Amino acid sequence: MSTAELTLTERPGKDAACCAPLVREGIRPAAAADLARTFKALGDPARVQLLSLVAAHEGAEACVCDLTEPVGLAQPTVSHHLKILVDAGLLTREKRGRWAYYAVVPGALDRLGALLTESTVP
């Protein structure tokens, strides 16, 4: 699968564009599961820190060896968390030479943020 895609706007008939993605008449269970899968990826301190480290790193990318020491976790653990972030569609992985470079997916955080914002307008 290609990491959810967060399709919350597709609704057949009913109302059109009202207020927000989350604030509808109940959100379809499948869409809720997709959303929850993304949030779960961000539901660990180490992963939030890793995401921040990658984004703030020079060139907006970082390899595992750059991240292991700042988060204070063993290398296998860091690799594990990075894989989860990649599977969630928040990071990309590119292998160059001996290193694996991780970078933040351009619009990922913005799209997720947009799903939460503009939720409480009358």
Added chain:
Amino acid sequence: MSTAELTLTERPGKDAACCAPLVREGIRPAAAADLARTFKALGDPARVQLLSLVAAHEGAEACVCDLTEPVGLAQPTVSHHLKILVDAGLLTREKRGRWAYYAVVPGALDRLGALLTESTVP
């Protein structure tokens, strides 16, 4: 405690306002933990659906008996999830008469969304 508060902007010297909360030079571990705690609360399909149901309900509030059937879970399970959302600062609980009314905390989702948006500006 009063549910984190998500104070990510407080930094002593260094740079001032640059691009975004998440995208800094590394986010302090404590702040990462706070953020992760909130995301973890949203990391379950049932809770995302419950949040949506409450927000979309008439009057922007709902009692447990309104939510049990739509999510297809037992009443103790729904109460459990609602408690987690309240502890995360996303819902409020007010007991009126025999019922407990849950409502979305006004700016909660917007504040969380703002932390994710505006993250990838050069």
Added chain:
DNA sequence: TGCATCCATCGACCACCTTCGATCAAAGGG
């Protein structure tokens, strides 16, 4: 060719989380 480095995978361990039935306290109606 031999060796060091980087990193993903594996296996195991422990903790936590989700879910439910049973139970109990509080409130209201007859």
Added chain:
DNA sequence: CCCTTTGATCGAAGGTGGTCGATGGATGCA
């Protein structure tokens, strides 16, 4: 005053998730 309703809590069962050491594949350097 008893009985029903609402919902929180408890305890148990099963599943999931985080962490690490050990291992192995791939790459580059000497």
